[in-house]
Amino acid sequence: MGIIDDIKKAGRSLVRKDVLTAPFVAEMKSTTANMYRLGWDERNGGNISYLLDENEVAEYLDLENVVRTIPTGFVVPELVGKIFIVTGTGKYFKNVQSDPENNLGIIRIAADGTTAELLWGFADGGRFTSELPSHLMCHAARLRVDPENRVVMHCHPTHTLAMNYVHELDEKKFTHTLWEMCTECIVVFPDGVGILPWMLCGTNEIGEATAKKMNDFRLVVWAMHGIYGVGKTMDETFGLIETVEKTAQIYMLTAHLPRKNAIKDSQMRELAEFFKVDYRKDFLK
Ligand code: 2HA
Ligand code: ZN
Helix, strand or coil: CHHHHHHHHHHHHHCCCCHHHCHHHHHHHHHHHHHHHCCCCCCCCCEEEEEECHHHHHCCCCCCCCCEEEECCCCCHHHCCCEEEEEECCCCHHHCCCCHHHHEEEEEECCCCCEEEEEEECCCCCCECCCHHHHHHHHHHHHHHCCCCCEEEEECCHHHHHHHHHCCCCHHHHHHHHHHHCCCHHHHCCCCCEEECCCCCCCHHHHHHHHHHCCCCCEEEECCCEEEEEECCHHHHHHHHHHHHHHHHHHHHHCCCCCCCCCCHHHHHHHHHHCCCCCCHHHCC
């Protein structure tokens, strides 16, 4: 009796849950679907990386079983051993929900800091997003500022991009315009929006520049390309980008019309003080 119980117990510990039922896969599916439907991720546009808890992943995957290794082309010593679920290069957000196994992958950064160990996904032989340098460098930078940061998200939101062509690409002026167009903005992103000039995407250089901005900002616009957002949760990160995009829409709906009203700097200060947020005081006039 005792022996049979022991055998049953050992057997159960070997039975892993189906990774397709994991909450982190569900979050990737619903988030990419929402982003696609909002028009932020046409074709293969956009990418997400999500830092996972090793113990949680172990409920679904054998962490000893590396399916294959993929060189990343850059080194992030801080992220050795960390596990991420990431979207695939050339893959469409539109298709993640119906086919997660080909469009997503779970990777672990190997001991050398530069090899990705594929633990699951990219089943058709694919690989992680071309923007992995920006994603991992941003994770490393944000973890230094906020040890609870988990998500890096990139997309091409329509109105935010439209605003790039008609508004000065100056961090202070751009942030101020967003803050004054929507009451909640200074509370949602009191740290403002960082801006990088147009740069070649998919490179280590844009990754390094984005990560540097992430020392001060949770939102970084890539001029005439898109936006990066980071956060502790998928909801927080999505919400940051959603708030910028909604506000950029209001700006684009009104930019060509005579301005009759605006939220004043004194009112923004009032908001920030009431909601006790540490805002960029130098971004107000
Ligand atoms: O992966 O959005 O920046 C497609 C992109 C590149
Ligand atoms: Zn992009």
